[in-house]
Amino acid sequence: AQSVSQHNHHVILSEAASLELGCNYSYGGTVNLFWYVQYPGQHLQLLLKYFSGDPLVKGIKGFEAEFIKSKFSFNLRKPSVQWSDTAEYFCAVNPSGGYQKVTFGTGTKLQVIP
């Protein structure tokens, strides 16, 4: 079974700082990778996804993520965060090919200080 690790549980940044949230997974085969965001009091929304092709994927609101297969990583980045980016971020993975159960990481809470 696959697993997902998000090592940063709580990150505090000042506005305009750069962001990188770590995500590592364990699975030996081909995977699909996702980042979801949950703003305070809201439901999860898809931020970006990787299925295949260019390992650098761009999502909404200026976020991007890079898939590094050799490191089993899919880190989320943003060059300059805003106060409105305060949220919890979840990495998720599922094996490619047919329906497979999605596994979520435990989440990283990002607090952006104005």
Next chain:
Amino acid sequence: NAGVTQTPKFQVLKTGQSMTLQCAQDMNHEYMSWYRQDPGMGLRLIHYSVGAGITDQGEVPNGYNVSRSTTEDFPLRLLSAAPSQTSVYFCASSPSGYEQYFGPGTRLTVT
């Protein structure tokens, strides 16, 4: 489109009571899932369905039942509520079984 809708938004139950959490989607997605979200544990899959009439267990199915009689609806039944089932419950649908579209959630407290 309303997307994925869930009712109720909040619910308080006493231990031993049963109830059904409702979930509906209007996107004609084949795949639907139920997750629970607990602090520090992320989202854990309870049950899922790959189409009408087909359901299967996820990571934490004990104490919950599901059925999928139509493409649109995927109710989650708590058979005999326990304090350990206090959580936020999210329903999700997916066109492909990959990216998930989540509902607004139901916050359940069992006393």
